[in-house]
Amino acid sequence: MNFRFDLLKKDEGTFGRLGRITTPRGFIETPVFMPVGTQGTVKALTPAQLDELEVKIILANTYHLYLRPGHDLIRSLGGLHSFMNWPGPILTDSGGFQVHSLAALRKMTPQGVIFRSHIDGSQHTLTPELAVQVQQALGSDIMMCLDECTSYPATHKAAEQSMELTIEWAKRSREAKTSPSQALFGILQGGVYPDLRKRCATEIQAIGFDGYALGGLSVGESKNEMLMIINETTPFLPTDQPRYLMGAGTPEDIVAAVACGIDMFDCVIPTRSARHGLLFTNRENIAIKRNVYQNDDKPVDEACDCYTCRTFSRAYLRHLYMAGEILAMTLNTIHNVRFYMRLMERIREAIRNNHYGKFSSEFIAYRQSSKSGEAP
Numbered sequence: 001m002n003f004r005f006d007l008l009k010k011d012e013g014t015f016g017r018l019g020r021i022t023t024p025r026g027f028i029e030t031p032v033f034m035p036v037g038t039q040g041t042v043k044a045l046t047p048a049q050l051d052e053l054e055v056k057i058i059l060a061n062t063y064h065l066y067l068r069p070g071h072d073l074i075r076s077l078g079g080l081h082s083f084m085n086w087p088g089p090i091l092t093d094s095g096g097f098q099v100h101s102l103a104a105l106r107k108m109t110p111q112g113v114i115f116r117s118h119i120d121g122s123q124h125t126l127t128p129e130l131a132v133q134v135q136q137a138l139g140s141d142i143m144m145c146l147d148e149c150t151s152y153p154a155t156h157k158a159a160e161q162s163m164e165l166t167i168e169w170a171k172r173s174r175e176a177k178t179s180p181s182q183a184l185f186g187i188l189q190g191g192v193y194p195d196l197r198k199r200c201a202t203e204i205q206a207i208g209f210d211g212y213a214l215g216g217l218s219v220g221e222s223k224n225e226m227l228m229i230i231n232e233t234t235p236f237l238p239t240d241q242p243r244y245l246m247g248a249g250t251p252e253d254i255v256a257a258v259a260c261g262i263d264m265f266d267c268v269i270p271t272r273s274a275r276h277g278l279l280f281t282n283r284e285n286i287a288i289k290r291n292v293y294q295n296d297d298k299p300v301d302e303a304c305d306c307y308t309c310r311t312f313s314r315a316y317l318r319h320l321y322m323a324g325e326i327l328a329m330t331l332n333t334i335h336n337v338r339f340y341m342r343l344m345e346r347i348r349e350a351i352r353n354n355h356y357g358k359f360s361s362e363f364i365a366y367r368q369s370s371k372s373g374e375a376p
Contacts, residue, residue: 003141003183003210005030005242011350013357015234015261018348021242023089023141024181025081026056030242030263031347033254033340034059034091035271039068040084043271044333047086053306053338056088057141059266062134063095063126067117071137079139091266092140094131094173096147096187097215097247108148110165128172136179144213145173147187152220159191163200166215167207174207183210185244191216192225194232201236212237213244214262218253227256234261251280251343252367255360258347270340274332277321280339282366286314288332293318306338307331 001024009018021028035042035050038061042050050058060080065071074083080090099106099113106115112127131146146169150162166189177184186209190196204212214233217226226248237243242263248254249267257265270280279286281301286293288300296314308317308331320328350359 002181005211005240007240009351011259011356012354014259014360016258016347016351016356016360017261017263018351019242019263021089023183025087025089025141028056028089029348031254031258031344031351032057032264033249033344034264034266035337035340036061036266036268037084037086037090038268039064040074040080042333042337043275044329045271045337047084049330049334050086050337051088053334054341055337057091058086058088059091059093060138060140061093061095061098062131062138062144063093063098065092065138066095066126066134067119067124071134075137075139079137081139089141090138091142092135092138092144093246094135094144094146094187095126096131096144097149099126108165110168112146128169129176132173132176132184136177136182140182142183142185142211143177144185145170145187145209147189147215149219150189150191150216152191152216154191156191156193156196159189159193159196162191162216163189163196167200167203170204170207170209174209185209185211185213185242187213187215187246188233189216190229192221192229194229197229197233198236201233205238209241211242211244211264213246213264215246217245218248218267223253226253227260230257230260230262237261251340252364254343255347255363258351259356259360270336271333274336275329277328277332279317279332280336282363284367288314288318288321290318300335301339304335304338304342306335308335308338 004022006020019030034057037058077083099115112125114125128146135143147166148162150159170186186204188200190200244264245257245262249269254265277288279300293314299309350356
């Protein structure tokens, strides 16, 4: 069963799309959110819990797994799916963003990125070819090209140079791919400049990939700039292939980007927020450490069907968090991941029923009014 994307429906009032991705390890209904399992684990959750939460695909990171425990070791143990006992699809990032974040430890060259490990200081060179080689060894279902994540702010000239390097690396990544069972996505750069984004979309498509990702966003630009770039770029992407917005993941970001025609999302926000005691609901974000929850016997969200909400009170969750108990991280993460899965279910249902415009505007307005303390 090879990789395939089927566009099933378009919303009549927005650019929202309902689709299905076919991979060797199962189907993925889109729009979809991918929890981040950087080092071969979604923090605080077991694979069985992910399955119970109805997670269909997770993201793992090439940079981290290359450094520790090493892609050769993982390949010798049957690949990443077997290594972490996750039977569903996996998307692996190329590591470009992680290397980008190591500004003091890396040097960009036309050949690749020379960097020092954040673990032991050892020197490495990550090339487009090596990024693909590592991902093929991991056995992920969807691989990403190595790109240079454009910094923000960046001048037009700097963003253009970064984009041109990304295009050159995309060509080399495509040539390095030898595994027919693994999909490879190209990444678009170009900063906040619509002309560069359009040019990049054209040139990356000419190389030919299984899907296309918008990179270099959620790196400091405003929400308006991010949405402008998404709106300006997606019309230049193929309608019969998936569109992936990398790293943007607040509930409001997702709802707004789906209306622009985005199909795939990933972000550390739900899991990282959970570990810091921030829980998501349709109405508001709950900082569970607040004193107001000390005697609160209600669940985090009465509308949520997750194990945490079915079983425990806000008061208990606050107690666990304030006591520094590990269980707090697990229960909070269960809720936040399930909230995101339920949000994607509601998004797909709204597109299916041709009322995504109404759903998205009401969802965002409801969240904003709750944050400001107004009645919904």
